[in-house]
Amino acid sequence: MNSSVLTTKSKSTIPVFGILVLSIIFAAGLFVVGFDQGHIFSLVYGEQAFTDLYIHELTHDMRHAAGFPCH
C-alpha cells in the first residue's frame, strides 16, 4: 500500500517585511493585554498612570480568563 498522502505546497515566498510587522504587533498586543500595569499611559500621564491603571482594568477580565497573572 502506498503510504504517501497528498499535501498542498505553496511556491510563494514569505514576505520578510510582513513577518517583521507581525512580530511587532504580537509583542505589543501581548504586553497590552497580559502585562501592562500603567506603563503605556505613563508615557503621557506620568506616575498617575500607575495609579489609574486604565489598560490594566480594561484588560482585567481577559487577563484572568486567558491565564495571565493578575494582581
Next chain:
Amino acid sequence: MKTVLFLTIVLISGTLAGLVHGTVNFAIVEPYLDQAIGIENQNLFASGEEEDTPEFWVEYEGYRVWQKSGQILAGVILGVSVGSLFGMVFALSKNSLPGNHYVKKSLLLAGIMWATLYLIPFLKYPANPPTVGDAETVVLRAILYLSFIAISGIGAVAFYKLSKRFENNKKIISLVGYGIFISAVFFAMPENPDEITAPMSLVNEFRLMSVLGVSSFWISVGIILGLFWNRFESHKETTPYT
C-alpha cells in the same frame, strides 16, 4: 503572496478569532469572575480595608463596568497579537505540515500551538480568578509563566528541527524527546507562590471555562486563516507528502 494581502488575512483572522474568544468569555467566564470578585469584596470588608458603604459600591460599579466592557475589546487585541504569531508560524511552516487543504494544515498547527503555548503551560501555571493572587508576586508569576511558554515553544521548534534528521518511521523519537524535555522543565520550574484561598469548586470551574474560551480562539483562528489562505493563495500545487 503579496505582503499587504498576507498582513490583511492574518490580522483579520486574529481579529475575528479574538472576537469569538471575547464573546465566549463574556458568556461563560464572566459569571465566575463576578462570583470571585464578590468574595474579594467580602474579604476586603472583613479585613477592614474597605467599608461596605454606598460610596464603595458606586466606585465598584464604575470600574467593574469598565472591566466587563473590556472583555471583548481585550479579546480582539489579544486575538490580533496571538493571531500574528500564528500567521507568522503558519507562513513559515505551511509546506512542512501534512494535508491537502490549507484548513487542515492550519487547524493542525493551531492544535500544536494550543498544546505547546497554552495547555502545557496552563497545567503548570493554571488560570486563577480574582481573589487568588498576591499583588506582591505578580512580577515573579509573570516571569515564570512567560518563561515556561517560551521554553515550551522553543523546545517544540527545536525538536521539530531534530525530527527532520530522522526517517519517517523514527520521527516519533522527537515527539518523545519533547515530552521528556517538557516534563523535566515542568518539574524543575518553581510552583506558583500564591496560596489559593477561594473555594476550589469555584477555581476549578473557572479554569475549565478559561480552557474552553482559549480553545475557542485556537479553533477559530485555525479555521479562518486556513480558509483565507486557501482562497487567496494563487501559486499552489498538490504533491505527494511522504
